[in-house]
Amino acid sequence: MLAARIRNWGFWTSDLLQGAPVRKHCEDIEARLVSGNPSGERLEALLRYAVEHVPHYAPFRGFGSLQDFPVVDKTVIKADYEAFHSDAFAGAHLHLLRTSGSTGIPFAVLQDEDKRRRVLAEMICFGRRAQYHVGDRFVFTRAWNEHNRKRWDVALRENAIMFDVSSLDEARLESLRALLRSDTGIRCIMGYPSTFEPLMQYMERRGDDFEAAHLRSIITISERLSDATRKALQERFKCIVVSRYSNQENGILAQQCPERGEFHLNTASYFFEYLKLEENLPAAPGERARMVVTDLFNRAMPLIRYDTGDIVVRQPSAACGWATDALSSVEGRRMDFIYDTMDRLLSPAAVCNHLWPFTRLKQYQFIQEAKGRYEIVLNGADGNYRDEQFVDLMRNVLGSDADVRVTHVDRIPSHASGKFMQIVSRYRPSA
Known part of the structure; x- marks a missing residue:
């Protein structure tokens, strides 16, 4: 606990010395999620910026609304890749975010420094809603390699345990089980649902009654978390279990509500559209729809009306009282x-x-x-x-x-x- 508090203090002190940019983003996100205030002024500013600085959007200078812009996807962007880059950041140091292509088309997006800070603030704010706080010790299960592995000093600073799940044979499952039993400082596990399912089944085969009472939350990413798996994890580990809907291109788009199971959309950072499966017309609440996102913060490579390739179902309002748009389900990529x-x-x-x-x-x-x-x-x-x-x-x-x-x-x-x-x-x- 003391180590986590020291890390938390160190993070926010470092941010304060830089002018508190992450804290300011966190305050903005929290305020907008609580109040439900729309980001209309940011959307308008982004569109005006894009037509002036991004060659691909220059033909839309006379736009009247967002719907005057075309819907784009990875294929469209890759075909005209350089034209999506902002001339305002020519020669600047930018962050390159790559998608793996394991479930779709390999893709890379440039992000400026302020966008990176916004993404970090999103992780902090939505982490809090799952009882994870900066500095908490956590296990991140994924296939780690030389391309994605955190440097030892970064992992130490973040209090992260990088647990490799390239293979999930019984020896590896036993290693994960033993880690959760022995390290009582672990507060959160993040990873793919397909990692947790075999872990639970392995524990059941062993007749294990271990509950890992020190865990506060399990946050699943990338893959669809079924209701059955979520309930089984809650029963097994007696902690919050939520699915996080995010992608590398943008950041955190939504996160599941611990109380109701609905997905609260990050309307503080993105403008969302829900379009019919076969045409670019609005889908009704309760209807399967394509998720189309406009990123309000990435000025280096604006993604406007970006079709994520995901199928979602929108509900009329949040059932638990959050002042956000909500999804009843994130059903997965259309290709699935x-x-x-x-x-x-x-x-x-x-x-x-x-x-x-x-x-x-x-x-x-x-x-x-x-x-x-x-x-x-x-x-x-x-x-x-x-x-x-x-x-x-x-x-x-x-x-x-x-x-x-x-x-x-x-x-x-x-x-x-x-x-x-x-x-x-x-x-x-x-x-």
Whole structure:
């Protein structure tokens, strides 16, 4: 506790000596999230800045509203990459943020120093809502390598434990379990849901009643956190469990409410649009929609009406009283969606939720190969379950005429980033 307090004091003292830029961003974020004040003036300022300084947006100098700008995505930006850079930052030192490309198109975005401070403030503010505070000891589970590993002095300053999950065999799961048992200073675990599921199953196989009472929160990232996994983690570790919706290109877009499970959007830093799946028209609350984001703070490389590739469902208002827009669910990347035998779009949850009761599974991966043709890859099913159980279950979900093949393996590898794709879709219906 003392070490965490010293780190917290050191962080804020250092920020104060620099003019308190992070604290000012935190105060702004907190005020806007509590009051619900819109960021209309910032949106207007950003658009005027973009048409003057960013070549790609120069043709829109006579804009009347945000909707006069085109919707863009990674493919569009990569095709005209240099034209998205602001001439106001020519020659300046900028931060380069890369996406892994493990679930989509590899991509890189430039961010200026003020944007980086804003992202840090977002992490602090949303961390507080999950009972994580600057300086707290935490475990960050992901595939660590020479490209993403924190320097030892940075990890020491942040009080971070970098736990590598490139492999999740029983020896590695035991190592993580032992760490959580022995280090009672750990207050938070961050990582992918696909890391926590096998950890819980491993602990169940051991008959472990360990609850890690020193944990305050588990924050999952990058992958969809199912309600079943969230509830199981809460029961196992007796702590707050929330899913954080973020990306490398922007920052924290939303975070799950510990009380209600809805996602509170970061309307302090971004302007959000919810567009229909097949056209650039507004989707209604309760309707599946494409998440389109305008970043209000990145001046080095403004992303205006940026289609994240994610599918969300918006609800009319926050149920718990927060003065923010809210999502009832973040259903995942559109490329992760599958289709039944009648070509009706299904959320990944349609498969994942039905496989949760198979607790002896170590891993599974569902693949749609073509229309009506599917494969379930299973690790840990052989000798515990019959193939027909999975085939019959999937036919109930996908259609009685579904062609479902079961494949047994000893290990399903993750991507180099550590992300594990439980759903792989290789099929798109013809228009």
